[in-house]
Amino acid sequence: MTDHWPSKLWIVRHGESAGNVARDAAHASGAGTIDIQARDVDVPLSSLGEKQARALGAWFASLAPAQRPDVVLCSPYLRARSTADAVRVEGGFAQGFTEVVVDERLREKEFGILDRLTRLGIEQRHPELAATRQLVGKFYFRPPAGESWCDVILRLRSVLDTVSLHYRGRRVLIVAHQVIVLCMRYLLENLDEARILAIDAEGDVANCAITEYGLGKRSNGAAALMLERYNFVAPLEKARTPVTSAPDENMAAR
Secondary structure (H helix, E strand, O other): OOOOOOOOEEEEEEEEEEEHHHHHHHHHHOEEEOOOOOOHHHHHEEEHHHHHHHHHHHHHHHOOOHOOOOEEEOOOOOHHHHHHHHHHHHHOOOOOOOOOOOOOOOOOOHHHHOEEOOOOHHHHHHHHHHHHHHHHHHOOOOOOOOOOOHHHHHHHHHHHHHEEEEEEOOOOEEEOOOOHHHHHHHHHHOHHHHHHHHHHOOOOOOOOOEEEEEEOOOOOOOEEEEEEEEEHHHOOOOOOOOOEEEEEOOHOOO
């Protein structure tokens, strides 16, 4: 069977978080650590992040009911769940939608012992790891007790298996993190290390930006999800909500 994909797939990064704000402050002051006390899973949206999430929800609500998401998968991290909840409250989900499915495989990349460190902090406290990362590259580098991009991709392969098995023909929204957006592109578009890192180097995924795929066909006639737009921020611009694209609080180690 070749048409096992959803009819539409949106992958969205969460709104600006308190961690994004703390990270910016740490870099501005030249600090080695990021001053935030909550666990990464518990970091909330900033006030601007809440506005961004509502603007995203209003944009989905402006679509015809038959074009809105009817399946929502979400990272368990608070900033992602709050973004998904805001979209729901604004009426951005299809009529009859019942719940957001939280999936731990969509969680943020784990940074291990480099958690809460800026790039400067990593160089000062773990110079050997900074050197190894430089040599190996971010795609394959795995910090102690953390994950590489390849580790994230491994768990996302099973997410796509779940999507293709259970949500054929549906309209699926995934709310997660910057690295999830990029690694999903790697998988769905059959990219290689060089190409996905080049996309990453072009600029960060904006908070509440939309990456959208529609069902189409490859040259061999096989059904596939085809990229329609990436880093789409018109919903925020339409609502006159500031667009932010700072990396997540641990992204110096990303």
